Amino acid sequence: METDFVARLLARIPADPRLEVPPGDDAAVLRPPALRRTVVTVDMLMEGTDFVLGPDCPPRAVGHKALAVSLSDLAAMAARPEAAFVAVALPRHGGDALGRGVEEGLLALAAEHGVAVAGGDTNAWDGPLVVSTTAIGSVAPGRAWRRDGARPGDLVVVTGPCGGSLLGRHLAVVPRVREALHIAAHFDVHAAIDVSDGLSLDLGRMMAASGTRGVVRTAAVPIHADAVRRAARDGGTPLDHALGDGEDFELILALPAAEAHRLVAAAAAPPLGLAITVIGAVEEGAGLVAEAADGGQSPLEPRGFVHAFDS
Ligand SMILES: [Mg+2]
Structure with missing residues (x-):
């Protein structure tokens, strides 16, 4: 039929x-x-x-x-x-x-x-x-957010906790449409990307496009409860799930430091009502580094979902 x-x-x-x-x-x-x-x-x-x-x-x-x-x-x-x-x-x-x-x-x-x-x-x-x-x-002309606009000195924020989306959030996707329009109207955003394939993979894409290096303060990465649940099942760490699972559909934004702090302070209240978190900073250089709570840095390999081919 x-x-x-x-x-x-x-x-x-x-x-x-x-x-x-x-x-x-x-x-x-x-x-x-x-x-x-x-x-x-x-x-x-x-x-x-x-x-x-x-x-x-x-x-x-x-x-x-x-x-x-x-x-x-x-x-x-x-x-x-x-x-x-x-x-x-x-x-x-x-x-x-x-x-x-x-x-x-x-x-x-x-x-x-x-x-x-x-x-x-x-x-x-x-x-x-x-x-x-x-x-x-x-x-509006010239107002589209791009992934190539991050600058050294910017801070990187994410609009919500990440990881473990396979437990259901990968289907019940909440696109941050209204939030993005509000932020665009009220804050100076240098670069943006959504977390489709993985927080670290998508941040790595933003840094590559911008010609900059991303420093991720691992202790500051907001970890979703689903990431903790998945880690308990598979023996991974909640942080690894938050950095690599993907399909969170939160937004990663790079903003001047003062704008980032203003956004974080404003976000919890209406109309945004979001737990926006500073997860790191933009520097000169390339790639991603993880910065531990004691300030020690190590290379961070971007991880996430990639469509694979046999040949
Ligand atoms: Mg995208």
Whole structure:
């Protein structure tokens, strides 16, 4: 049976003034917000790699995660979400029910963040569930956060505790969209990246892009309770889980020291309500170093999730 996931999805979304042509035509026609840049990001989630369907991971959670990871990338650019497109490959057997679940999770998150779901594509095949999301955002000219702007003397902060996301947070992703927009409007941020693959790996990417070295004060890294639980099971350390597990979808920001301290002080109160922590500093040089409580430094190898190839 042919399942038209996209037709059903589009029939359910409310009319949106950002769409000049109603969704469902050959292509979407967006009205870009005046005097803003367009920010575009694409993600693909594949069963078996990014999630495993089961009691802990219903299709609704996959739909949520598919849009949430794209919104997290927009947040990492300080972009306001505007529209989203979704392409699904549904298994021929059972794909209709899967598609309905994916739709529920995706539409609920789109509504929460005012995202116009504006189009997509549906395929049925003999493989597993694959969901690809394209998110469109907007930002004022020159105001997008980038990963290459960290400068020596900046402090590095993270917007929440990391590690152990496999215990459930890797599905129940909370993209820091509103938080990013608030911080961008009120603080001078030099560089930003979201924690998708690992706190140390993503910080390492920011440092590499910026041509700087990151000093991580290991005692200051906020460790999620899930990291402690995972460490108790596998014999690793909670810190290693916090630095390398990934899929925390918190934001790493580099700011001038005074701005970082102002942000940390303001963050606990509304409207942010976040436990933002200074985890280190930016220096001249390259790579990452770990700094222990006694001031001793050692090289820190960035760790996290990397897509591997056989050849
Ligand atoms: Mg990212």
